[in-house]
Amino acid sequence: MLSFEELRVLLERCTETSGVSFYRNLYGMAPESPARTIRDLDDWTSLPFVTKDALIASPLRERLFIPLSEVDHLRTSSGTSGKPPLFSPRTFLRNMEYRFTYHDFKKPILSYTVPAMPHWHQHVQESHGFPARVVTFDPKNAEACVRLAKAAGADSMSLFAFHIPLVAEHMKRHGIAHRIRFIEIAGEACTKLLFEFMRETFPNATILPFYGSSEVEDCPIGMPCRPITGEEPLSVYHAKRSHYHELVDPDTLAPVQVISGAEGELVITAYPGEPSSFPLIRYRTGDIVRVVGDHCEQHGTWSFTVLGRVGMDFLKVPGGVLRADEIERVLRTMPERVSDRFELHCSEEKTLTGPKLKPILHVEIRGEVDLTTLAQDIARNLRVAPSFTYNDGVGKGRYLPLVCAPLGTSTHGKTRRLSMH
Amino acid sequence: MTHAELIRKIDEAQDRIRDMPCFVVPTSFDPDDPELRAFPRPLQWKWASVETTLRAFCSRGIVMRLPLFWQIEPALFAAGQAVGTPIFVNDQGNMPVGAAAIRTANMDTVVTDSQDAFKFSSYLLEAGAQFPDAWIIVHPVSRNEWTIPAPLQNSTAHVAQEVHIFPGVPFLEQCEKLAAKKELVFHLSEPYRLEMEGDATYLTSAADDPLPLLRYELPITLVRGEQCLCGKRMVARVEES
Numbered sequence: 001m002l003s004f005e006e007l008r009v010l011l012e013r014c015t016e017t018s019g020v021s022f023y024r025n026l027y028g029m030a031p032e033s034p035a036r037t038i039r040d041l042d043d044w045t046s047l048p049f050v051t052k053d054a055l056i057a058s059p060l061r062e063r064l065f066i067p068l069s070e071v072d073h074l075r076t077s078s079g080t081s082g083k084p085p086l087f088s089p090r091t092f093l094r095n096m097e098y099r100f101t102y103h104d105f106k107k108p109i110l111s112y113t114v115p116a117m118p119h120w121h122q123h124v125q126e127s128h129g130f131p132a133r134v135v136t137f138d139p140k141n142a143e144a145c146v147r148l149a150k151a152a153g154a155d156s157m158s159l160f161a162f163h164i165p166l167v168a169e170h171m172k173r174h175g176i177a178h179r180i181r182f183i184e185i186a187g188e189a190c191t192k193l194l195f196e197f198m199r200e201t202f203p204n205a206t207i208l209p210f211y212g213s214s215e216v217e218d219c220p221i222g223m224p225c226r227p228i229t230g231e232e233p234l235s236v237y238h239a240k241r242s243h244y245h246e247l248v249d250p251d252t253l254a255p256v257q258v259i260s261g262a263e264g265e266l267v268i269t270a271y272p273g274e275p276s277s278f279p280l281i282r283y284r285t286g287d288i289v290r291v292v293g294d295h296c297e298q299h300g301t302w303s304f305t306v307l308g309r310v311g312m313d314f315l316k317v318p319g320g321v322l323r324a325d326e327i328e329r330v331l332r333t334m335p336e337r338v339s340d341r342f343e344l345h346c347s348e349e350k351t352l353t354g355p356k357l358k359p360i361l362h363v364e365i366r367g368e369v370d371l372t373t374l375a376q377d378i379a380r381n382l383r384v385a386p387s388f389t390y391n392d393g394v395g396k397g398r399y400l401p402l403v404c405a406p407l408g409t410s411t412h413g414k415t416r417r418l419s420m421h
Numbered sequence: 422m423t424h425a426e427l428i429r430k431i432d433e434a435q436d437r438i439r440d441m442p443c444f445v446v447p448t449s450f451d452p453d454d455p456e457l458r459a460f461p462r463p464l465q466w467k468w469a470s471v472e473t474t475l476r477a478f479c480s481r482g483i484v485m486r487l488p489l490f491w492q493i494e495p496a497l498f499a500a501g502q503a504v505g506t507p508i509f510v511n512d513q514g515n516m517p518v519g520a521a522a523i524r525t526a527n528m529d530t531v532v533t534d535s536q537d538a539f540k541f542s543s544y545l546l547e548a549g550a551q552f553p554d555a556w557i558i559v560h561p562v563s564r565n566e567w568t569i570p571a572p573l574q575n576s577t578a579h580v581a582q583e584v585h586i587f588p589g590v591p592f593l594e595q596c597e598k599l600a601a602k603k604e605l606v607f608h609l610s611e612p613y614r615l616e617m618e619g620d621a622t623y624l625t626s627a628a629d630d631p632l633p634l635l636r637y638e639l640p641i642t643l644v645r646g647e648q649c650l651c652g653k654r655m656v657a658r659v660e661e662s
Contacts, residue, residue: 068527069481069505069506073509076518084521113494119499133464134444135445138488141490143453152444386516
C-alpha cells in the first residue's frame with residue numbers, strides 16, 4: 001500500500017494552488033492558500049471523503065488532471081436514485097501483472113468492455129510479444145461473439161459474472177467450453193451457485209475474481225489473493241502497491257480497526273503514478289467488506305472479501321440495472337393496489353442454463369390484490385434499461401419471473417430496500 | 422467469387438484461422454444470420470479513414486455507438502489515440518447516456534451505423550439535447566439505401582460516411598471535401614480494386630490479407646465518377662430503378 005510519505009506528497013500535489021480545483025473545492029480551501037499538507041495519520045483521517053455524489057456534481061473538466069487529449073477512455077456508472085450518469089476518465093491500466101501468474105494470454109481472449117476494454121487486452125498481449133487478438137463480447141449478440149471466439153481459438157474470458165451463464169450456454173453448444181483455461185469475472189460477487197456452475201461447465205479454467213469500480217481509474221481496487229477454488233470466502237483481495245485502503249463505519253464514518261473479521265465500508269486512495277487523469281483520495285466505495293486476514297502472508301497486507309453495498313439501491317443484472325427508484329416509480333403508477341413502500345429480496349436459483357436471478361418483491365397491499373397479476377404488471381413496466389423491461393428479460397430467459405409477496409409488519413422500520421441473499 | 426463461395430472458402434480455412442496472424446470480424450451485419458462466419462483481418466490493419474476524418478473534424482472525444490459484435494473497438498480506439506481523441510463506448514439502447522456524454526463529457530463525435538444515426542439523432546432532437554459537432558456514419562453495403570438523417574443533412578454538423586463490406590471492413594470512404602458535400606459519393610479505400618462488368622461490381626482486396634477477396638461480387642452496382650479535388654476518383658452507387 002502507499003506509505004504515509006506518498007500520501008502526503010499526493011495530497012500536496014492534488015491541492016496545489018495552480019492545479020485542478022476539485023480537491024481544493026472539496027476541502028473548502030481559499031483561492032490563494034498553499035497546498036494542504038498532513039503531519040500524521042490523524043491529519044489524514046480528518047480529510048473529507050470523496051463520494052460519488054461529489055463526483056457527479058463536479059463537471060469532468062474540473063476533475064481532469066491531464067488534458068482530455070491524453071485520456072484513454074471514459075467509463076460511466078449509472079447515477080443512483082435518478083441522478084445523472086457519472087463519467088470517469090481513465091488512462092491505461094497498470095499493476096495488472098498478477099494475471100500472468102494464472103494464464104499466458106498467448107491466445108485470444110473473449111472480453112467485454114468491463115473490467116478492461118478490449119484494446120487494453122490487446123496492449124497487454126503486444127507488450128508480452130504475443131499477437132494482439134481479442135474477441136469483443138457483445139452481451140446482446142452473445143451467440144455471434146462465441147462463434148467468432150471459436151474461430152479465433154480464444155482460451156480465456158474476461159466478463160461480468162452475470163454474463164457467464166449466457167456465454168456458457170453458447171460455448172457448450174459450440175463445443176468449446178473445455179478450451180477455456182482462464183476466466184476473469186467482474187461485477188457482482190461470485191456466488192457459490194455460480195462458481196459450481198462454472199467449475200462444471202469450464203473444468204479446465206482458473207477462475208479469478210476482479211474487484212473494480214467505474215470511478216476508480218487505478219483498477220482493480222483489490223488484487224485477488226488467490227483464484228476461486230470453492231474455499232470460503234470465494235473472493236479474497238488485498239490492496240495493491242498504488243493504493244491505500246481504510247475501513248469506516250458506514251453510519252458514523254468512524255475508522256474501523258483492521259483486524260480479522262472486522263466489517264466496514266471500504267475507503268480507497270488510488271494513485272497509479274503518472275499519467276493519472278484523476279488521483280482518488282479517500283473515496284467511499286459504498287462497498288461493505290470483511291477483513292479475512294489482518295496480515296496476508298503472501299502479499300504482506302490485510303486481505304478482505306466484499307459483502308455488498310451500503311444502503312444498496314441498485315443491483316446490476318444482465319442487460320441493465322434493477323433500481324430502487326424505478327421500482328418505486330412503477331408502484332406509484334398503481335396506487336389503488338399498492339403503496340410505494342417495498343423490499344426487494346434477490347437470490348439466485350439453479351436452472352438448466354445456469355444460475356438465474358430470482359427476485360421476490362415485498363409490497364404493501366391495499367385491499368384484495370391478486371399477487372400473481374400484480375407481479376406480472378410490475379414486471380411489464382419495470383425498466384432495467386431505457387428500452388428493456390424486467391419482463392423482456394424473463395422473455396429472453398435471463399431472469400426468473402418476478403414474484404410478489406406482502407410486506408410483513410416485522411420488516412417495517414430501518415431496512416434495506418434491495419438486498420441480495 | 423459469390424458470397425456463398427466466400428463462406429465455403431472461410432469454412433475450409435476455419436481450422437487455420439486461429440493460427441493466422443489475424444483478428445476476426447463477422448461476415449454479416451445481422452448477428453443472427455446463420456451464415457455468419459469469422460472473417461480474418463490483418464493484425465496490422467488500421468482504420469485510417471476514421472483517423473483522417475477525426476483529424477479533419479478536430480474531434481475532441483468519440484462516442485462509439487457501433488455494436489460491440491462488430492469487433493471494431495480496438496481499431497476505433499487506436500484511430501482516436503493517434504489524434505488525441507479519447508473514446509466512450511455507448512450501447513445503442515442507452516441513448517440518454519450517449520446524450521449525457523455529449524452534453525457533459527466533451528464527447529463531440531458520434532461514430533455509428535446509418536440505422537442508429539436515424540434513431541439517435543431523432544432522440545437528441547426530441548429530447549432537446551445538445552447535438553454533437555460531428556458524425557461518422559457507417560453504411561452496411563447490404564442495406565437497401567445509404568442515407569443520412571435529414572437533421573444531419575440540414576445542420577452544420579460535420580458528417581463523414583463510409584461503406585463497409587462486412588462490419589469493420591471499410592471499402593468506400595470520403596475525403597474531407599466529399600464529406601463536406603454530405604452526398605453519397607465515395608472514394609475506394611486504398612487496399613481494394615474495383616471491376617465493373619455490366620450491372621455487376623467486383624471487389625478485389627490486397628494480397629497480404631489473410632483471406633483476400635478475389636473478384637468478390639458486391640450486392641450493389643457501383644459506377645466511377647470524376648476526379649475529386651483531392652485527386653482520387655469518385656465512386657457512387659447505381660440506384661435500382
